Amino acid sequence: MTCQANSTVNDAASGKVPAQLHKFGGSSLADADGYRRVAHILLTQGESSDWVVVSAAGTTTNQLYQLLALADAGELWQQELSVLMAYQQQLVEQLLSGDAVRELRERLAADKAQLQSLLQLAVITDGQRAQLLGFGEHWSARLLAALLRHQGVCARDISAIEVLKADCALIPNIDSVASMANITQLIAQCDSCRLIITGFLCGGPDGETVLLGRNGSDFSASQIAALAGIPRCTIWTDVPGVFNADPNLIVDAALLPVLSLTEANRLAGLGSAVLHRRTLQPLFDTEMSLAVRSSFTPEADFTLITRHSHSDGQAVITTLPSVWCFTLADVDGDVEIDALLAQLADLSLTPLAWWQHHNRVELVYPPEQGQALQVLLHNDSLSLPLQRQLDKEMGLVALVSAQAGDYRQRFSRLLQRQAYSLYQDDVSLVTLVPTVQVARLSRRLHRSCAAALHRIGLVLFGPGNIGQTWLAQFFHQQKALAQQLGAELTLHGVVNSRQALICREGLTEHNWSQRLIDTSQGWQYPALLDELSRLPCDELVALDISASESLSEEYGAFFQRGMHMISANKLAGSASQAQYLQLQQALAVRHVLWRQNASCGAALPVQAALRELRLVGDKVEAISGIFSGTLSWLFSHYDGAVPFSHLLLDALAQGITEPDPREDLSGRDMQRKLLILARELGLPLALTDIQMHNPVPDTLSTVPLATFLQRANELDAPLAAALDKAREQGNVLRYIAQLEWLDGRWQAAVGLMPLPPDHPCATLLPGDNAFIIRSRLYRDNPLVIRGPGAGREVTAAAVQSDLVYLCRELLRN
Incomplete structure (x- = not known):
């Protein structure tokens, strides 16, 4: 009916429908300064x-309620009335002058006399109470x-009794047809004049x-506003x-710019x-929108707030420090929950949440509704075996x-034994906890689900084969990982030995490669x-998937600037003891x-x-x-059937070895x-x-690569x-670290x-790694970790695993 009525207003009224x-x-109107702020808002907004x-x-309405309470109790109310009228008169005198002051003083005097007459009545009817309040x-x-008007603006005060019409039910129902007729007339009569309408009231x-x-x-x-077809209603209050x-x-609660209806x-x-x-x-x-603003x-x-707002899945945490709980038990079988909820809805007593068990339903209400339901139960107005639980204070x-639903898992992890299981509907998750735990749980829930997303920036050093594989894994998992962690992960840079592509807004799977190619400017540390x-992030993580010695030497500079590091590069972890200790100290100092x-x-989870x-x-x-896939492959295949040099050259041709195979053979x-494991x-x-026993003799260690490859057969006799x-x-025969x-x-x-x-390394698949750990607990039967220890996919996965672990540590702290 409302939408149809709005059309009627627009068609029938000759005046202009207000914009707001x-x-x-x-x-907002508590003192003279408040009135002045409101007037300024109306002139500028x-x-x-x-x-x-x-x-x-x-607090005028509260004071009027107090006057009624005193009158009902037969107590003196004259002093309270004098205080209230003095407050109203003071507002008039502080804001107006001349004839305007005299006029409002006279009207206040008439109102005071009318209030006195009402308060002196032996019996005050409901209509008289409403008039007084x-x-x-x-x-x-x-x-x-x-x-x-004092400031030169056309303005007229209107009683809502002349505008909104309603019945006299406990919760009045608006008569849309009658109210619409009044509003249509107002629009026609009051074009370009501000109407100041009383709230809280309507006409019976x-x-x-x-x-x-x-x-x-x-x-x-x-x-x-809805009946008049006004496009926006703004509620001005004391919060923004x-x-x-x-x-x-x-303390870090954030204002929501939009909220769906x-x-x-x-x-x-x-x-x-x-x-x-x-x-x-x-x-x-x-189609009206509703704004909530601070005066x-x-x-x-x-x-x-609008019907069509999209809040992008933002989470809002709300609490009630005290609620009333009711239990409905049906000893004969399952409770018909739908029928129960329908009956309660007819009474405007829909619960905030409910939990159903086999033959029992628990309902939760705010105190005001809980009291109303308790009265109905006390008066036997409901044919329901409901009882209020009085054994525990819950919030x-x-x-x-x-x-x-996306937040259910994170919410569940925060619940302790004293909490109820989660109630869930289309837009909310609800639990009850002892009142003393409400504040603590709400803070933890806000931090986990609603606080501003922690911005973690990433910069990749070394976009080679492994680096590109990691990038593909990262972009594939980026959205799910951000949701799982409750953080914003952004790739801000890709750096190789010649170019540095740094992007404040972040790089995507589709643009990083070409943009890096287009970046011609060199860089220095x-x-x-x-x-x-200067990147816009809370934490920055550098991922070193290179073999750069110069980059490993700069780790300390990264740490000193508060940047975190993930390394596939072994050079920093195996640096000299003095350098390694300096890095550890920088880590501790800068956290x-x-x-x-x-x-x-x-x-492979060796370090873990x-x-x-x-x-x-x-x-x-x-x-x-065996910690080398290349040496694993070579010596798993080396059985003497062919000379070792033939096997080595075959591995080089397949790309199994480094371009210079001596880097692998040296150990x-x-x-x-x-050394990394020892540390x-x-x-x-x-x-x-x-100690390092290099099977390559000194006579071949320093010669050019081409010469070494020509003379590789010199390895055959000693290895045979x-x-x-x-x-x-x-x-x-195997190449072993120990x-x-x-x-x-x-x-x-x-x-x-x-x-x-029967040694674990003797039966290893060619190319696999094996790590054998003997300890006090694993002395007689060592712990063996084996599997692919190299390769772009598994190494990239290890980098991603380190990233997830590091992010969790950052968010936990």
Whole structure:
């Protein structure tokens, strides 16, 4: 009916429909300065034809209720009335002058006399009570209209009794047809004149005053705006809008710029102090928007609510420190929950949430509705076996979001034993906890689900084969990972040895490659680090998927600037002991994180296993194995059937070795990895402490690569002899790294070693790595971790795993 009526207004009225309706609450009109702010807002934030709805100034309505209570109790009320009238008169004298003051003084005197007559009645009817309680709105409308006229603005105060018509039910129902006729007439008569309309009031069937109840002024404002076809209703109050949590409880609660009507309605139903369900109802049948703004900071941002708003899945946390719980038990079988909820809805007593068990339903209400339901139960007005639970004080914590289901897992993880399981509907998740835990849970929930997303920036160094594979993995998982972590992950840069592409707004899967190609300018570390420091992120993570020695030497500079590091590069982790200790000190001083699991074993959980053993108090006594995919492949295939040099050249042709195979054969790579693992155990070792037995003789170590490849057959005889010797003992020949506590000290070496056929490294698949850990707990039956220890996919996966771990640590802290 409302939409149809709006059309009627537009067709019938000769005047112009106002662009906006402004509603000002009592806090906005509490003193003379408040009235002046309101007048300024009306002159600067709208048009001359805008309509205004006002509440009673300050605590006026509460004072009127107090006068009634005193009169009902037969107590003296004259002093209280004098105080109230003096307050109203003072507002007039502070804001007006001349004839305007005299006129309003006379009207206040007449009102005081009328109040005295009402308070002296032996029996006060409902209509007279409503008339008495509505004086505050009349005073506000009258004074604001006079103030605007005093400032040269056409303004007229109107009693809502002449505008809105309703029945006299406990919760009055608006008569849309009668109200529409009045509004149509007003639009026609009051073009370009500000109407100041009383809130809280409407007219009954016989012209008597009817009150719209709690928050009635907000409701009357949105109802009038909807019936008039006004496109926007603005509720001016003492807060700038709706926050994603109670700012009195959570210091970093953020203002919501937009809110969908569905979300706003659920928040109102859950007891929001800013939003009220009846205020929102007219919006469901119109295209009207509702703004919530602060009259104290009118230039500040505010919240806009419309039917079509999209809040992008934002989460809002709301709480009630105390709720009433009721239990309905049906010993004969399952409770018919749909019928129960329908019956309660007919009584305007829909619960905030409910939990159903086999033969029991628990319902939760805010205290005001709980009291109303308790009265009905006490009077036997309901044929329901409902009982209020009085054994525990409970409060409510809820999350409201258009994508509420996406937050269920995170919310559930925060619940303790004393909490109820989660109630879920289309836009909310609700639980009950003991009242003393409400604040704590709401803070944790806000931090986990509603706080501004932690911005984690990423910069990739080394977009080669592994780097590009990681980029593909990252972009594929970016959205899901951000949702899982509750953080915003943005790739801000890609850097190779010649070019540095740094982008403040972030790079995408589709643009980074071409943009890097188009970047021709070179770079140097100081300037690059300065640029990285200016990126718009809370934390910056550098991912070193290079083999750059110069980059590894700059780790300290990254750490000093508070940047975190993930390394597939082994050079920093195996640097000299002095350099390594300097890096550890920088990490501790700046509280930054460094993960380097990808530098040893790729995605195999070797370093994680060592950390876990240390955490449980175990003592690692030895680490050994094959840590090189190339050496694993070579010696798994080397059985003497073909000379070793033939096998080596075949591996080079397949890309299994480094371009210079001597880098693999030297064992330097395994030496560095063994040192990284030793330092994971906290051992103060250096590379020089790890003996390295290089099968490449000195005569071939320093010659040019081409010469080495031509003379590679010089490796055949010594390696064949080593293989024959191992076979004579029933063993196989493998290239092994080994660290062990022996003869009262740690001893470490890498080199060729004969192994029995049942050794884990003897049966390793060609190209796989194996890590054998012996400890106090795993002494007789060592812990063996084996699998692909190299390759672009698994190494990229290890980098991604380190990134997830590092992000979780950052967010946890």
